[in-house]
Amino acid sequence: MIYAFILVPAAFVILMSFHPAVIPTFPPPSVTFKWYIELARDIRLVKAVSNSLIVGISATILAGIIGTMTSIGLVRYRFRGRETLSALVIAPMVFPEIILGASLLTFMLRILALPLSRYSYLYMIVGHTVFILPYVIMNVHARVYGLDRSLEEAAMNLGANPVQTFGQVTLPLILPSILSGMLLAFAMSLDDYTASQFWVMPQTETIPVRIFSALRTELPPTINALATLLILTTLLLFYLQVMVSRRVSLRTGR
Amino acid sequence: MDPDPPNRQSPLDKGSGEYRVGILGKTAKLGPVLLVGLGVSYVSVFLFIPIIFTAVLSLEGASYQHIFTTELYRNILLRSLRVAVEVSVLSLVLGYPVAYYLAKLTSMRRETVVVLLMFPLFVSFLIRTYSWFYVIGSRGLVNYILLTLGLIESPIKFLFTEGAVVLGLVNWSLPLMILPIYSAVEKMDNNLIEMSKNLGANEISTFRQVTFPLSLPGVASGVMLVFILSFGAYITPAILGGPEQAMIANLISALYLVMFDWPLGTAMSVILAVITLAIVYLYNKIIGLNRLLEAMG
Numbered sequence: 101m102i103y104a105f106i107l108v109p110a111a112f113v114i115l116m117s118f119h120p121a122v123i124p125t126f127p128p129p130s131v132t133f134k135w136y137i138e139l140a141r142d143i144r145l146v147k148a149v150s151n152s153l154i155v156g157i158s159a160t161i162l163a164g165i166i167g168t169m170t171s172i173g174l175v176r177y178r179f180r181g182r183e184t185l186s187a188l189v190i191a192p193m194v195f196p197e198i199i200l201g202a203s204l205l206t207f208m209l210r211i212l213a214l215p216l217s218r219y220s221y222l223y224m225i226v227g228h229t230v231f232i233l234p235y236v237i238m239n240v241h242a243r244v245y246g247l248d249r250s251l252e253e254a255a256m257n258l259g260a261n262p263v264q265t266f267g268q269v270t271l272p273l274i275l276p277s278i279l280s281g282m283l284l285a286f287a288m289s290l291d292d293y294t295a296s297q298f299w300v301m302p303q304t305e306t307i308p309v310r311i312f313s314a315l316r317t318e319l320p321p322t323i324n325a326l327a328t329l330l331i332l333t334t335l336l337l338f339y340l341q342v343m344v345s346r347r348v349s350l351r352t353g354r
Numbered sequence: 355m356d357p358d359p360p361n362r363q364s365p366l367d368k369g370s371g372e373y374r375v376g377i378l379g380k381t382a383k384l385g386p387v388l389l390v391g392l393g394v395s396y397v398s399v400f401l402f403i404p405i406i407f408t409a410v411l412s413l414e415g416a417s418y419q420h421i422f423t424t425e426l427y428r429n430i431l432l433r434s435l436r437v438a439v440e441v442s443v444l445s446l447v448l449g450y451p452v453a454y455y456l457a458k459l460t461s462m463r464r465e466t467v468v469v470l471l472m473f474p475l476f477v478s479f480l481i482r483t484y485s486w487f488y489v490i491g492s493r494g495l496v497n498y499i500l501l502t503l504g505l506i507e508s509p510i511k512f513l514f515t516e517g518a519v520v521l522g523l524v525n526w527s528l529p530l531m532i533l534p535i536y537s538a539v540e541k542m543d544n545n546l547i548e549m550s551k552n553l554g555a556n557e558i559s560t561f562r563q564v565t566f567p568l569s570l571p572g573v574a575s576g577v578m579l580v581f582i583l584s585f586g587a588y589i590t591p592a593i594l595g596g597p598e599q600a601m602i603a604n605l606i607s608a609l610y611l612v613m614f615d616w617p618l619g620t621a622m623s624v625i626l627a628v629i630t631l632a633i634v635y636l637y638n639k640i641i642g643l644n645r646l647l648e649a650m651g
Binding site for chain 1: 400402403404405408409411460467473475476477478479480481485498545578579582583585586587588591593602603606607611619620623626627630634638639
């Protein structure tokens with residue numbers, strides 16, 4: 101019902117990516133694949149894809165590590181100010197990204213004196229990590245919270261030290277959640293424009309940046325083709341995420 | 355953020371609640387500091403410190419005065435508020451029934467619903483937004499239908515109006531509104547509803563006096579989220595709106611990247627940040643951010 105409302109427009113992009121003419125009209129007169137071929141030849145777009153991957157994967161890995169550690173610390177230990185800190189870490193999710201983009205730019209440029217032209221990738225990775233971190237944390241947190249301690253205690257009782265316990269008992273148990281969070285985080289990074297616009301240079305343009313600037317000028321059908329591919333990719337990510345989450349449930353029977 | 359995990363007392367429990375079982379077996383003080391410290395310091399350094407720095411910087415010029423006295427900027431602020439309110443109300447009105455209905459559905463397990471709602475978030479928002487061109491644009495679906503049916507002579511301009519922006523934002527906000535409300539309703543104790551019926555109340559009264567009030571925390575979460583994100587929205591007004599529909603985020607972007615007027619840009623950012631924080635603070639006071647975490651995950 102409402103669901104259709106949310107998704108139908110997206111279906112249109114996919115539709116239009118097959119449209120032959122340059123300016124799409126509805127309904128499309130015929131179907132063609134030629135824009136996809138054009139896509140592969142467009143150097144700027146190919147570069148955008150690789151940039152998105154570079155930034156996305158780096159940020160996701162970084163967020164995965166930091167997020168997991170933070171999550172575990174927040175769940176397992178009690179200390180003063182825990183609530184405040186957990187709110188703090190989730191904050192990037194509620195905060196308008198525009199502020200993140202603008203202030204990080206200001207900060208890194210003025211205080212850290214890192215010229216954008218040379219450090220654009222750094223800006224991007226650092227910045228993306230900040231706003232995708234909450235996604236990892238939320239996923240891992242739920243899992244760690246409900247984890248049955250007796251397994252770890254059993255390991256300790258059998259003589260394993262804390263490091264071994266973590267590596268061989270805890271980590272495998274929470275790994276699906278970490279992956280699940282990372283997949284979501286990656287999807288978020290892939291789609292970001294609002295914050296990224298402050299940190300990109302022409303060479304470090306990512307997919308959303310490229311799409312957005314295309315919207316400003318013309319709307320070449322190749323963009324639709326790119327968009328469709330992006331949708332398919334994220335659908336794949338989503339599918340993976342669901343599969344991973346299922347494994348979690350099956351393992352613990354919850 | 356949560357009471358302690360539902361684990362019984364472990365023999366390893368030192369009594370103060372500090373566990374020795376963990377990644378670092380050393381004094382329990384070191385462990386959390388290292389772990390949590392990492393995450394927190396990362397966010398702090400790259401989010402909060404920059405914001406504070408930006409705020410300080412903004413005091414350099416006489417920007418604030420300028421902002422409030424210039425009609426253009428005032429309009430943008432008001433428009434942003436207005437749009438945010440409209441979006442919040444609309445998504446609440448549309449979302450609440452959906453959330454309620456979903457919660458009452460006994461066949462679906464909680465996880466499935468969450469997954470279902472999360473699904474649209476995976477698909478690129480940018481793409482979802484501009485695909486509206488094909489639906490409400492002058493050559494899009496809606497106009498096509500209206501023209502073919504002979505109801506209109508020439509295409510109606512739906513795009514680049516405030517309505518389009520609201521539409522786009524509601525589209526985005528619905529899952530965000532539905533999820534917390536669904537959580538709240540689903541977690542409600544059914545006994546209360548039973549009791550209400552036993553005492554003689556009909557469906558409507560039960561809803562009005564039992565269900566709805568109990569769902570309010572969820573409603574508040576949803577409204578807060580939607581309001582904040584709509585208020586500070588960039589992409590939707592940028593794509594679906596024209597220059598007339600510019601909102602705060604668009605202004606900030608333009609000031610920074612087009613006009614290179616950083617003093618003014620930082621001042622606007624601060625205003626946005628302050629308003630956002632005020633709302634979050636209010637919410638935290640009344641409801642508590644922990645609720646949000648529960649609702650989402």
